[in-house]
Each structure stands twice: as C-alpha cells, then as structure tokens.
Amino acid sequence: MADTAQPRRKLKRGGYNSTVETKTKAKIYPIVLYGDPVLEKPAETVTVFDEELRTLLDDMFESMYSAHGVGLAAPQIGIAKRIAVVDCSFKERPEERMVLINPVIVKQEGKQTSGEGCLSLPVFRENVTRANRVTVRAQDGYGKEFETTGEGLTARAFLHETDHLHGKLFISHVSALKRDIIRRKIKKLAKAGEWKYEPPE
Secondary structure (H helix, E strand, C coil): CECCCCCCCCCCCCCCCCCCCCCCCCCCCCCCCCCCHHHHCCCECCCCCCHHHHHHHHHHHHHHHHCCECEEEHHHHCCCECEEEECCCCCCCHHHCEEEEEEEEEEEECCEEEEEECCCCCCCEEEEEECCEEEEEEECCCCCEEEEEEECHHHHHHHHHHHHHCCCCHHHHCCHHHHHHHHHHHHHHHHCCCCCCCCCC
C-alpha cells in the first residue's frame, strides 16, 4: 500500500524485527505493476518456514521502504505466496513492523473512508471505504500463529494487503466507472511506453 498522510494508529501486538543476520545488503525487488497476471490470481499458502523465507521477509521490508510504501504483498514483487509486510510508521517505530503470512481477516468493525493508493498502481488514488478496526490471524516468519488488531491506517493496510493475496486490487472497491477510467489511462500510458516501474528518488 502506498504511503498516506492519514494519522497513524498504534498496533496492539505482533511487532516484527529482522530475523536474519546477513553480511550482504537486502535485495530490492522492483514493484510489479497492474496488468501483470500475478496480481490478479490468488496466492499460494506458505508451508515452509525457513531461513530463505525470513531473508525474503527482510527483502520485502526494504523493497517496501525503497518504494515509499507502508505495506507490500509478495505478489507485488512477482512472488505468488500468501505473504505481506506492513509498517505504517515507515521505520519510525520498529515494533510496528508486521509480517503477515497466510493471513485471515477474522473481525471487522466500523467504517472509514479516505484516499487509498497502491504501489502497483502508481499515480492513482481514490477514496475507498474500509473497516476502521480489523483483527487478523496470521503466522510469523517461524510459522507461529498469532492474532493482532489494528485501527485506522493499520486496519486499512491489513485489508489492502490481504486483498492482494486474493488477487484483488484497491480499484475493485471503487465504482465501475472510475475503474474503467483508470484502466483506460493505464492503456494510454502503456501504449506510450510509460507504464513501468521507476523507483522513487
């Protein structure tokens, strides 16, 4: 999920810090843009929790930060696995770094409507109504199951990233007219050779 000026909300549980001690710099993956089939199909369940997975998690955080995002799902870097990372503090509070593996939304409460963007749909932003308080059940980098609850931006990020793991993007929550306008604009950009990932400066 793209960064936003919406006020931050504190997580209740489930912070994540790097679990891999490496001597090499984290890999920065390019972001897959709308139009790639990997973004529109359900991701696969993760069954192996090893060092390779935990290295990927660290790489995902760094890729997310590099792209100026507060949430990233594995399909957005071309990996069709049920993995997402979230940090709505954008590196300000390490305890808010969240890993969500095989996440399931178990409870939604209230409503919020605000502008929402996506790293896979750069330059596009639309108002989207989501639950204001969300509880998710997931596994961490070692396969341990946990539940955590987020409000405001964190709740939005939980829903946005789990949508990605089901092959859905945020434009599925806007009107058919707005969705069609966005798709037509993307076609024009693609025809002009301008629909490609460019890392933020």
